[in-house]
Amino acid sequence: MTEKYLYFRTQATIADDDGTGESACFPLSALTGMVPTADGTLTLFFASMLNNNGDALETNDVIVSDSVQLTLTDDNTHKDVIEALVEFFSSARQNMLIIGDDLSTATEYFSPLISGVGTISVAAVVAS
Amino acid sequence: MENQVYLYFRTQGTIGNDDDPAQSCLFPASSLAGIESSVSSGVNIVTLFFKSMRNFDGTDQAADAVTISDSVQIELKNSSTVKDFIVAFNNQLNSIASKQKRFFMVADDLSTDEQYFSTLIDGVGTITIAAAHS
Numbered sequence: 001m002t003e004k005y006l007y008f009r010t011q012a013t014i015a016d017d018d019g020t021g022e023s024a025c026f027p028l029s030a031l032t033g034m035v036p037t038a039d040g041t042l043t044l045f046f047a048s049m050l051n052n053n054g055d056a057l058e059t060n061d062v063i064v065s066d067s068v069q070l071t072l073t074d075d076n077t078h079k080d081v082i083e084a085l086v087e088f089f090s091s092a093r094q095n096m097l098i099i100g101d102d103l104s105t106a107t108e109y110f111s112p113l114i115s116g117v118g119t120i121s122v123a124a125v126v127a128s
Numbered sequence: 129m130e131n132q133v134y135l136y137f138r139t140q141g142t143i144g145n146d147d148d149p150a151q152s153c154l155f156p157a158s159s160l161a162g163i164e165s166s167v168s169s170g171v172n173i174v175t176l177f178f179k180s181m182r183n184f185d186g187t188d189q190a191a192d193a194v195t196i197s198d199s200v201q202i203e204l205k206n207s208s209t210v211k212d213f214i215v216a217f218n219n220q221l222n223s224i225a226s227k228q229k230r231f232f233m234v235a236d237d238l239s240t241d242e243q244y245f246s247t248l249i250d251g252v253g254t255i256t257i258a259a260a261h262s
Contacts, residue, residue, distance in 0.1 A: 028132070029132075031156060032155075032156070032159060032179065032180075032181045032182075032184040033153060033154055033155045033156070033159065033178070033181035033198070033257075034153065034154040035148075035149035035152070035153045035154075035181065035257055036146055036147050036148060036149065036151060036152060037147075037148065037149065038147055038148075039144070039147045045181045045182055045184070046184075047184040047185055048184070048185070048186070052185070062183075062186065062187070062188045062189070062190070062193075062260075062261035062262065063183070063185070063186040063187045063188070063261070064182060064183050064186050064260040064261050065180075065181065065182050065183060065184045065186065065260070067182075075144075076143045076144055076146050076147065078146060078152060079136065079138065079146075079152065079236070082134075082136060082154050082231075083136075083231050086134045086154075086229070086230060086231040087229060087231065089132070089134075089230075090228055090229060090230050091228065091229075
């Protein structure tokens with residue numbers, strides 16, 4: 001089985017693409033679902049990158065999914081974007097799938113249905 | 129997963145209100161945890177459970193905190209049985225898995241363009257996406 005990888009960047013300045021929340025790559029197999037979270041926002045969830053199959057042992061420790069928000073070009077077109085993403089997952093011949101890249105000098109989106117990448121949330125590692 | 133199928137559901141009838149997780153959702157078929165049946169006001173309902181989208185394989189050590197599955201209710205027509213639905217659902221899932229396009233539009237209540245993969249379905253009931261642990 002050849003895994004595919006999804007790439008996202010919300011940082012527009014190349015020199016600032018240097019920390020969690022600026023860009024991220026997830027294996028497609030880590031995708032746990034998608035839901036609308038605003039008229040113009042579709043949120044993708046992924047199994048936690050830093051706590052995969054982890055355990056929270058300390059009081060109030062939690063393990064939650066990571067997430068990436070995509071900004072829709074037109075409001076309430078979540079289903080269209082979802083269908084286009086699923087089509088892209090299966091039809092793309094390359095293994096590295098650029099879903100959204102907000103880099104100002106080389107903006108790139110998998111489809112004109114999206115116009116940007118919003119918040120990338122990678123849950124912090126649970127402390128031991 | 130190379131042959132992953134993705135399941136789509138929408139309970140919202142108005143496009144302008146399809147703007148939060150209780151209105152529509154997509155799950156990978158591999159997250160399906162099980163299907164159970166129930167009856168409400170004489171309507172046969174099947175509930176599909178999925179591994180939590182927001183707490184996948186997650187844990188929470190807060191007092192009384194738990195990780196629970198997400199769920200989607202499918203309301204059936206009077207003449208439909210739950211077993212009929214499960215058989216049709218599995219057949220469609222297997223059919224789509226062998227195709228290039230793996231988007232499984234299970235049910236969409238959009239008033240201007242209702243779509244159900246089977247005539248057994250009358251509509252989508254409650255979509256429940258568990259909140260992220262905090």
